[in-house]
Amino acid sequence: MTKKLITPFDAAELGPYDFEGVVPPNQEMFFDQGYVSNGATPDGIFALAEPISSARPAQVLGYTIGQATEGEVWCSLQDRGASVATRGLSAHAGGQIIEAHGPSWGVLGLTRALLIFDAHQTLAGGLLTVTGPRFYSITQVLKGKYTLLREDPPSGGNRCADFQARDVLVTANAPDLSSEMTVMYRTVAVQQSMDREAHAEAERRRQDDLGQF
Numbered sequence: 756m757t758k759k760l761i762t763p764f765d766a767a768e769l770g771p772y773d774f775e776g777v778v779p780p781n782q783e784m785f786f787d788q789g790y791v792s793n794g795a796t797p798d799g800i801f802a803l804a805e806p807i808s809s810a811r812p813a814q815v816l817g818y819t820i821g822q823a824t825e826g827e828v829w830c831s832l833q834d835r836g837a838s839v840a841t842r843g844l845s846a847h848a849g850g851q852i853i854e855a856h857g858p859s860w861g862v863l864g865l866t867r868a869l870l871i872f873d874a875h876q877t878l879a880g881g882l883l884t885v886t887g888p889r890f891y892s893i894t895q896v897l898k899g900k901y902t903l904l905r906e907d908p909p910s911g912g913n914r915c916a917d918f919q920a921r922d923v924l925v926t927a928n929a930p931d932l933s934s935e936m937t938v939m940y941r942t943v944a945v946q947q948s949m950d951r952e953a954h955a956e957a958e959r960r961r962q963d964d965l966g967q968f
Contacts, residue, residue: 811900813923815881815940816860816868820923825851825876835860842869847948848941849874864889866935871945880923880941890914890929890936897938901925 813820818828832839837857845852850872864887873879885893894906894916901918914929914936922943929936941949 811920813901813920813925813940815870815878815883815938816862818870818878818881820878820880820940820942821921823878825853825872825878828870828872828878829853832857837868845871845879845945847945847952848872848879850876850879863887871941873942873944880939880945882940883938884935885938886935890927893936893938894927897925897927 829839832855835858837855839853839855842852842854844850848871853870855868855870862883862885864885865883866886867884869882870878871880897918901920904917904919906916907914912931916927918925924941924943924946926939927936
């Protein structure tokens, strides 16, 4: 099977906050906000602080980020009754993207899981899509496991909360008027790559805009 590097053009359907380099319109700097930081670098990219100490390593669907391998996860998902397929290579993590559909695996309303791996075939992140009003219950669980960095006030509109566990960032996001929410896991290294892509895209758009004058 020929491996394919996913680009912003052929990965747009994977979700609003993707690992493949996709930057949502008008949200270029989303990933530069709300995280523990040592300040901006000269090119405007956020410099994340040293990983926050946490007793628990981050897990997605029971797989430990930074430890679980692609082969282990693939076999385990199939054993759990999931339909598993590859979606190409992640431009930010450097390894394969696995998409899984099937039973909820103990997560009420789980409809899809994307798991990404680095160039060493080690789990580097995941994106879970969940239906139903689950934001409060899910964030309460995350608060009990990881360090809360930021949470939007409960006043309607989009709901978002950011967490950190060692060198992994976790974001729960529930868009306004949507029946779905996402929980996104990624290593700090993946996040920094996403930040650089977002900053570069914002600069390209700025230059294109100035070029009209």
